Amino acid sequence: MKFRKNILCIGAGYVGGPTMAMIAYKCPQYRVTVVDINPIRIAEWNSDDLPIYEPGLGEIVKATRGKNLFFSTDIEGGIRDNDIIFVSVNTPTKTFGAGAGMAADLQYWEKTARQILQYSESTKIVIEKSTLPVKTALAMEKILNYTKNSISFDVLSNPEFLAEGSAIKDLENPDRILIGCQDTKSGLAARETLVEIYANWVPREKIITSNIWSSELSKIVSNAFLAQRISSINAISALCEKTDADIAEVSKAVGMDSRIGSKFLSASVGFGGSCFKKDILNLVYLCQHYSLHEVADYWESVVRINQYQQERFILNMLTTMFNTLAGKRICLFGFAFKANTGDTRESPAIYITKRLLEEKAEIVITDPKALKNAKADLTGMEGQVSFVEDPYKAAEGCHAIAILTEWDVYRNLDFQKIFNTMTKPASIFDGRNIIDHKRCFDIGFNVYPTGKPALTHS
Numbered sequence: 419m420k421f422r423k424n425i426l427c428i429g430a431g432y433v434g435g436p437t438m439a440m441i442a443y444k445c446p447q448y449r450v451t452v453v454d455i456n457p458i459r460i461a462e463w464n465s466d467d468l469p470i471y472e473p474g475l476g477e478i479v480k481a482t483r484g485k486n487l488f489f490s491t492d493i494e495g496g497i498r499d500n501d502i503i504f505v506s507v508n509t510p511t512k513t514f515g516a517g518a519g520m521a522a523d524l525q526y527w528e529k530t531a532r533q534i535l536q537y538s539e540s541t542k543i544v545i546e547k548s549t550l551p552v553k554t555a556l557a558m559e560k561i562l563n564y565t566k567n568s569i570s571f572d573v574l575s576n577p578e579f580l581a582e583g584s585a586i587k588d589l590e591n592p593d594r595i596l597i598g599c600q601d602t603k604s605g606l607a608a609r610e611t612l613v614e615i616y617a618n619w620v621p622r623e624k625i626i627t628s629n630i631w632s633s634e635l636s637k638i639v640s641n642a643f644l645a646q647r648i649s650s651i652n653a654i655s656a657l658c659e660k661t662d663a664d665i666a667e668v669s670k671a672v673g674m675d676s677r678i679g680s681k682f683l684s685a686s687v688g689f690g691g692s693c694f695k696k697d698i699l700n701l702v703y704l705c706q707h708y709s710l711h712e713v714a715d716y717w718e719s720v721v722r723i724n725q726y727q728q729e730r731f732i733l734n735m736l737t738t739m740f741n742t743l744a745g746k747r748i749c750l751f752g753f754a755f756k757a758n759t760g761d762t763r764e765s766p767a768i769y770i771t772k773r774l775l776e777e778k779a780e781i782v783i784t785d786p787k788a789l790k791n792a793k794a795d796l797t798g799m800e801g802q803v804s805f806v807e808d809p810y811k812a813a814e815g816c817h818a819i820a821i822l823t824e825w826d827v828y829r830n831l832d833f834q835k836i837f838n839t840m841t842k843p844a845s846i847f848d849g850r851n852i853i854d855h856k857r858c859f860d861i862g863f864n865v866y867p868t869g870k871p872a873l874t875h876s
Contacts, residue, residue, distance in 0.1 A: 421449035422447045423447075423449070425441065425452070425500060426451050426453065426496045426502065426505065427452045427504035427505075428493065428503065428504070428533075429452075429454060429460075429507040430454035430456070430489060430546070431454075432460060432470055433452075433548070433578045435468075435588060436472055436480055436586065437469065437504070437547065439478045439487060439588065439727075440478065440586070444619040446610075449487060451490060452488070453492060454491065455528050463700045468636065470759075470761070471759060471760040472585045475759055477533060477604070484860065487567075497534055497542075500542075502542050502545070502593075502611065503545065504545045504665045505530055505547055509522045509548045510522070510523050511696050519629070520703035520706075522686055524554065531558050533686060535562050535564070539569070541570050542562075544571055545573075545574045546577070547577070547578055554634060555598075555634060556756060572604050573600070574599050574605075574609060576633070577599050577633060577634070579593065579637070584866065589594045593624070596636060597612050597626075597628075597696075598627070598629055600629075605630075607628060607767075610809070632792055637697070638704075641693050641698070642697060642698050643696050645694040645698055645724070647682040648682055648694075649719075651665070651683045652686065653723050653726075653727075653867075654668060654869070655720075656730060658869040658870075659870070661704065663872070664869070665870060666685075666851065667852075669683040684851065685869060686727075686824075688766045689724055689747075689766075690762075690764040691764055692761070692763040695724070704714035704807075706863070732770060732852050734773065735780060735820065738866060739818065743774060743778065743779040746780065746824070748817060749784065749818070749820070750767060750771065750782070750822055751785075751809060752825055753765060753767040753789070754767075754787060754788035754823050755792075756765075757826065760788045765788075765823075766822060767792070767823070769818065770822065771783070771796060775799060775800065778801070778803045779801075780803075782803075782804050782805075782806055783805050784807060784808070784813075785807075787825075792805065793805060809827070809834075810831075815839065816840050816841065816844075818847060820849060821848045822849050822850070822851050828852060833861055837861050844863050846863045848866065855870070859873035862875070865872070
């Protein structure tokens with residue numbers, strides 16, 4: 419079969435894999451290839467056990483793989499044979515040198531740009547899909563166009579706005595598709611090529627265009643605003659606990675204001691994931707670079723509140739369990755940073771586990787999809803940790819349960835059965851406010867919600 423377009427994505431992670439699967443699913447007339455340097459990850463994409471969990475992803479991959487969706491480790495051949503290249507490589511926070519702890523580490527991105535230059539034999543459209551600092555496209559253009567032959571490159575910014583756990587739904591019915599380009603004849607033509615791809619299933623009015631710098635910044639700012647809302651409601655949850663107010667009632671009242679809206683106003687143990695903290699710190703570093711120190715301090719406070727909320731959760735456990743956790747068995751319900759994903763990057767559970775182990779507690783972790791990643795995250799951490807898939811077995815003999823991920827399965831557990839097997843007094847610390855607190859209190863638990871009065875037996 420002759421395909422109308424040949425599309426390549428470099429990077430088979432949480433963004434590249436699902437995004438390309440959706441393009442292949444919606445555009446059977448296009449051939450889509452995903453390449454990665456990790457042969458194990460590519461093998462998993464070619465198996466029935468995909469490297470990431472997203473509801474609906476497996477069905478889309480099975481419907482397209484081997485027909486117009488292909489996974490490979492042949493990066494050189496992929497670059498050579500495709501004219502549209504999405505770059506979706508990892509851009510973690512730097513851990514060394516200038517900007518350590520804040521700036522984006524662009525070494526993988528730059529290596530990819532140089533590979534594209536090295537192996538290209540024809541003109542390419544190169545699309546930034548990774549979250550990148552403002553002006554990164556300029557650096558990519560300088561690298562790619564440093565050549566004396568007739569090959570040219572147009573760089574576009576097309577940031578992803580996926581929420582893990584609902585990525586397939588977000589890809590199929592996005593709030594918007596944002597495409598940034600240079601205001602040149604070839605840049606505008608390249609942008610239209612990308613618009614044409616998305617227009618196969620996304621209404622044209624949802625495909626918005628901008629200059630390339632606005633596009634790069636919009637992604638980081640979107641995540642910063644979402645994280646800010648979470649930190650704002652979490653800050654108020656601390657006040658609610660001191661004043662016997664109920665954060666759910668406050669959130670409902672505030673969220674009904676049409677100027678504010680109700681999304682991202684649920685108090686919790688804090689935000690996690692690969693984007694929020696990384697993107698905010700990147701924004702802080704950018705503001706500091708331009709000597710906007712007050713702006714940098716403002717956004718950095720969003721991260722500080724998130725860290726405060728996690729530490730506050732630990733201190734609440736410590737003070738309500740007789741000021742010692744040593745030798746006590748604590749079961750963590752959930753380790754993924756949010757429900758419906760196995761992703762544990764920057765999960766609050768990592769920090770909470772570390773702190774509990776410092777207090778000499780014994781930890782039992784249960785999670786429907788994240789135990790493999792949890793084991794990797796905690797490798798080398800001193801202390802007693804066990805991993806049990808069945809939440810009923812995980813809770814046996816424990817002094818307390820800490821709910822850290824809002825999995826639906828935890829809402830509907832038989833808490834009477836769980837209570838019967840636990841060490842008394844038994845406590846539940848609900849870091850997501852997802853269970854029936856009154857019902858669990860009536861069973862016999864001491865219940866400590868987030869941002870609500872505790873329910874305790876005298």
